[in-house]
Amino acid sequence: MSRDATTRLATCCMISFAVACIVLIPSTTQSVAGKNHRIDRRSVFQFKHNASERQLRMGAEKPSIVNDERDAPRTRPQLRTSKNYNVAFDPSKYVCGDPLVAECVNKTHIFKARVLSEFRRILKDSFEDNNYYRVNYNKPIFNGESELCRLKRADVKTLSWRDPPFNWNELGSYFPLNPLFKERNASCAVIASAGSLKGSRLGGFIDDHDIVMRFNHAPTKGFENDVGSKTTVRVVNSQVVTKAEFKLLTAKLFRHVSIAAWDPGKFDQSLDDWIKNPDFNLFENFKKYREKYPGSNFHLVDPRSIWRAWTALQDKTHTKIMQNPPTSGFIGLGLLLPACRYIDMVEYIPSSRMNGLCHYYDSEINSACTFGSWHPLAAEKLYVLSMNTADEFTTYQRGVVRISLGSSHDGC
Numbered sequence: 125m126s127r128d129a130t131t132r133l134a135t136c137c138m139i140s141f142a143v144a145c146i147v148l149i150p151s152t153t154q155s156v157a158g159k160n161h162r163i164d165r166r167s168v169f170q171f172k173h174n175a176s177e178r179q180l181r182m183g184a185e186k187p188s189i190v191n192d193e194r195d196a197p198r199t200r201p202q203l204r205t206s207k208n209y210n211v212a213f214d215p216s217k218y219v220c221g222d223p224l225v226a227e228c229v230n231k232t233h234i235f236k237a238r239v240l241s242e243f244r245r246i247l248k249d250s251f252e253d254n255n256y257y258r259v260n261y262n263k264p265i266f267n268g269e270s271e272l273c274r275l276k277r278a279d280v281k282t283l284s285w286r287d288p289p290f291n292w293n294e295l296g297s298y299f300p301l302n303p304l305f306k307e308r309n310a311s312c313a314v315i316a317s318a319g320s321l322k323g324s325r326l327g328g329f330i331d332d333h334d335i336v337m338r339f340n341h342a343p344t345k346g347f348e349n350d351v352g353s354k355t356t357v358r359v360v361n362s363q364v365v366t367k368a369e370f371k372l373l374t375a376k377l378f379r380h381v382s383i384a385a386w387d388p389g390k391f392d393q394s395l396d397d398w399i400k401n402p403d404f405n406l407f408e409n410f411k412k413y414r415e416k417y418p419g420s421n422f423h424l425v426d427p428r429s430i431w432r433a434w435t436a437l438q439d440k441t442h443t444k445i446m447q448n449p450p451t452s453g454f455i456g457l458g459l460l461l462p463a464c465r466y467i468d469m470v471e472y473i474p475s476s477r478m479n480g481l482c483h484y485y486d487s488e489i490n491s492a493c494t495f496g497s498w499h500p501l502a503a504e505k506l507y508v509l510s511m512n513t514a515d516e517f518t519t520y521q522r523g524v525v526r527i528s529l530g531s532s533h534d535g536c
């Protein structure tokens with residue numbers, strides 16, 4: 125299915141992106157959810173902020189979403205805000221509407237080069253990593269496969285009641301009998317929660333897809349023009365499942381949608397160990413939800429497959445990446461691969477509307493949401509771009525990357 129002509133991404137990027145330097149700042153993270161109270165010390169990347177800029181403290185218990193550093197299941201780095209509008213986030217400089225006009229081609233090209241060079245620069249930066257998840261990675265299982273084939277082989281999936289230990293244990297008795305997706309040839313859309321969706325007017329385009337995937341508690345109500353109104357599946361992290369503020373059991377947004385919840389456990393951990401000691405104990409609310417709504421399609425993601433996706437990322441990245449789980453967006457992409465004939469990832473790669481806003485539904489400004497500090501976000505985004513079959517205008521002006529899975533495209 126190559127309806128979109130493809131322009132593979134040129135690899136040159138000459139314009140450097142003077143957003144701000146990344147510096148290492150030890151940060152204190154607090155999780156104050158009752159018995160989970162703890163203080164973790166971790167080092168995270170932070171965009172050095174301009175001292176004259178306002179500092180917004182991250183809402184300590186706000187949930188995480190795709191593209192968001194707060195996606196961190198266990199610890200949430202406390203990030204300072206970077207509000208470098210003039211340098212980094214200036215839609216008026218790059219937004220344009222006509223791919224046939226030379227000036228627009230220019231703007232798009234320049235924007236793309238800046239974004240790519242920023243991601244590549246981030247990848248090269250060194251960082252401190254306390255390896256909280258006990259990642260044990262030696263060398264790539266790299267054998268020349270494409271990114272798409274490598275991610276397919278990671279086989280990101282939900283746990284099945286058929287597989288040990290769930291075929292006999294108590295938890296397994298709560299698993300739905302049906303798979304997460306019955307589709308095999310669907311048109312799919314992955315909707316990032318990025319602030320640059322604001323003003324995109326992509327709602328109609330998004331709703332036209334068979335499967336529309338959203339993340340955590342990202343709303344549609346009030347944002348239909350830009351993000352659409354259809355949701356078929358939500359990928360949620362274990363904090364969203366666990367913490368009362370997200371109202372998993374009662375919020376409308378979690379009803380009548382399929383749900384895939386993930387918790388990273390530890391790298392190389394057995395399922396038995398994970399069940400005893402998840403990052404956040406999502407099992408109780410999972411069981412409650414399944415009890416309350418027996419017909420629901422709520423699944424748990426196999427944590428081992430999350431780390432296989434991480435390994436695919438590391439295999440295809442030439443520098444060492446953060447030893448933290450990938451974002452919900454990347455996990456969701458992995459889950460979708462078998463179900464779709466193509467996947468449109470909306471605003472996963474920042475478009476020219478990029479404005480420094482973390483989410484379309486609140487007002488936090490933080491460039492780390494776009495460029496990453498806790499997740500291996502830069503690696504993820506470059507990985508996704510290498511699978512992109514959409515042209516430059518579609519990618520960077522509309523904000524849509526297409527991953528084509530029809531037979532002509534994947535020779536895996």
Ligand SMILES: *[C@@H]1O[C@H](CO)[C@@H](O)[C@H](O)[C@H]1NC(C)=O
Nearest residue numbers: 174175176177207208209210
């Ligand atoms: C910091 O931001 C202010 C206001 O946006 C700007 O005038 C100033 O030049 C910036 N300083 C640096 C070092 O970027």
Ligand SMILES: *[C@@H]1O[C@H](CO)[C@@H](O)[C@H](O)[C@H]1NC(C)=O
Nearest residue numbers: 225226227228229230231234
């Ligand atoms: C496009 O960019 C080139 C160099 O970056 C410049 O010389 C040219 O005038 C630009 N064209 C338009 C139409 O903006």
Ligand SMILES: *[C@@H]1O[C@H](CO)[C@@H](O)[C@H](O)[C@H]1NC(C)=O
Nearest residue numbers: 125308309310311464465530
């Ligand atoms: C998948 O769907 C497309 C569009 O509806 C159709 O043209 C194609 O034949 C389908 N492929 C398979 C294998 O069913």
